[in-house]
Amino acid sequence: DGGITQSPKYLFRKEGQNVTLSCEQNLNHDAMYWYRQDPGQGLRLIYYSQIVNDFQKGDIAEGYSVSREKKESFPLTVTSAQKNPTAFYLCASSNYLAGIQETQYFGPGTRLLVL
Amino acid sequence: QKEVEQNSGPLSVPEGAIASLNCTYSDRGSQSFFWYRQYSGKSPELIMSIYSNGDKEDGRFTAQLNKASQYVSLLIRDSQPSDSATYLCAVKNYGQNFVFGPGTRLSVLP
Numbered sequence: 001d002g003g004i005t006q007s008p009k010y011l012f013r014k015e016g017q018n019v020t021l022s023c024e025q026n027l028n029h030d031a032m033y034w035y036r037q038d039p040g041q042g043l044r045l046i047y048y049s050q051i052v053n054d055f056q057k058g059d060i061a062e063g064y065s066v067s068r069e070k071k072e073s074f075p076l077t078v079t080s081a082q083k084n085p086t087a088f089y090l091c092a093s094s095n096y097l098a099g100i101q102e103t104q105y106f107g108p109g110t111r112l113l114v115l
Numbered sequence: 116q117k118e119v120e121q122n123s124g125p126l127s128v129p130e131g132a133i134a135s136l137n138c139t140y141s142d143r144g145s146q147s148f149f150w151y152r153q154y155s156g157k158s159p160e161l162i163m164s165i166y167s168n169g170d171k172e173d174g175r176f177t178a179q180l181n182k183a184s185q186y187v188s189l190l191i192r193d194s195q196p197s198d199s200a201t202y203l204c205a206v207k208n209y210g211q212n213f214v215f216g217p218g219t220r221l222s223v224l225p
Binding site: 033041042043045048058090094099100101102103104105106107108109 | 146147149151157158159160161164166203205207209212213215216217218
């Protein structure tokens with residue numbers, strides 16, 4: 001069953017703590033993305049990666065870090081520098097090499113709450 | 116700054132009516148256009164993609180694209196309460212990132 005998995009579904013962060021959100025895909029997609037969504041708001045791009053061992057900052061990268069050591073995996077770390085991390089985090093992937101028909105698909109999301 | 120605009124709504128339609136959702140975009144070079152549905156508390160799911168001018172139908176959904184006017188729309192025929200969700204428009208130019216609109220909240224009233 002192909003798709004994108006994210007874990008955990010809910011994550012609680014304490015002050016000063018770094019937390020890591022997992023994202024795995026078995027769609028054989030080259031590109032992966034992390035978005036943040038605040039209540040009633042649209043999607044904001046945090047980081048994206050088009051190939052293994054390479055990634056680029058999106059619009060709101062400050063306070064976040066990523067790695068792309070495997071094609072299937074793109075974990076996101078929310079660092080203590082991110083002062084307002086409470087949000088819904090969405091991982092996505094796309095078939096980057098499909099040209100005009102490149103399509104983005106989303107995982108189920110992780111909801112991060114601050115204790 | 117490439118932008119995608121949508122009316123935030125809420126757009127309320129009675130059950131069985133046609134819901135019309137609109138989206139305009141600023142990047143004239145955009146080539147790919149997508150509609151996603153997002154239920155409250157859930158992630159976006161792809162409904163339709165469209166790449167050329169005109170209409171594309173899939174069941175009760177019809178996407179309409181007019182590149183000259185930089186306008187894409189989604190029509191939902193025979194709207195059902197289960198269609199109540201936020202609908203996101205996304206636009207892409209080749210080699211660039213997807214740009215999402217803020218979404219339109221649709222409410223279908225029984």
